[in-house]
Amino acid sequence: MPLLVPPAPKPALRSALAALGSPTAVRDPRTPALRSVSGPLSPDLPLPVHVLDRVTTAGGAPSTRLVGWRFLIRSGDRAVAAAETILTPDGWTFSHFFEGPYIPSTELALRQAESLEVPYQPRLLSVPELYMLTLWLHGDATADPATGGPAPSDLLVPLAPAPPGIAAHRPHRVADLLPVLTLRAAPTPLMGMGSPA
Template sequence: MPLHVPPAPAPALRTVLAALGSPTAVRDPRTPALRSAPGPLTPELPLPVHVLDRIVGSDRTAYTRLTGWRFLIRSGDRAVAAAETMLTPDGWAFSHFFEGPYLSSTERALRQAEAMRTPFQPRLLSIPELYMLTLWLHGDTDADASAGTPRPSDVLVPLAPAPPGIAAHLPHRVADLLPVMTLRLSPAPLLGSPA
């Protein structure tokens, strides 16, 4: 199995289990899929969620910070929603349930990663500057999942919907994708001035 899914912090998992077990334990109502899902709901595939605060050129190190853990919520053999936790000054807290395109896109990217021959530690990397979410395949499978930066040899798989000009589900080495992302943020050159 090439994916080495890191264990989520036990308090983060407990907050998700509490939210699933008690509809009154959370402020926001459950998603439609969670309300109509038959059978038991189980949180699986915990992925640490990191945020890339600022895109930097390929000659500089991109720094990330851990913002939470995301769990796929399964009913039977399919994911029906996701749950996200966040780190607060008091420890881990449940944030929210959600549905949408990133759910199926995450599952698809994880299946793609499983088919690769290289072992990876899967993480999610959010890139707010581009409104982009990627599956970050970290090459050090024994690394602390709550820390670290994308290495040039790590792989990013943009999730759908991806920003214009970046293909979803096409794996890229970080060293190859960072320059493309940098170009996406560069202002268009002026083509001359009116006389």
């Protein structure tokens, strides 16, 4: 069943298109792939980017917030970079282009998700405490992509590179992966140190 990719806000798409048309933005030193591509570039597969505020919540639902929209930048049939847009007090604006291992990893995870039998809304979920990015497959495929948190039955697919001990590209239910992430993010007690009571 196909993924139900939500439409990005029109101002976010316009800002990504404007940046692609700007020689200054495309020639940024962080994106050699964009400088070396000949032919047209186009933004594709808009994904809302959410951040998990705290992994170590004391029970209850995980807290997330929308921080931007990410567009894969295509040259022909392959993604060569991504464009990130952010919400400012003046509205949606282009933030930056980037490239690296998360680009092909996102494409692979999306292809894998297309083969699932249940419709999902794809989102990206960043877990800053663990330097981790996941493809978040939200079970309510028609939900507002800017709101809501991961439901226990939603799927998280860690993108490569994933933290040690967490397999990339293996889907996990939120209810199963969140406790693992909580343990990983918990501070390690110092050996031989007593309680600070």
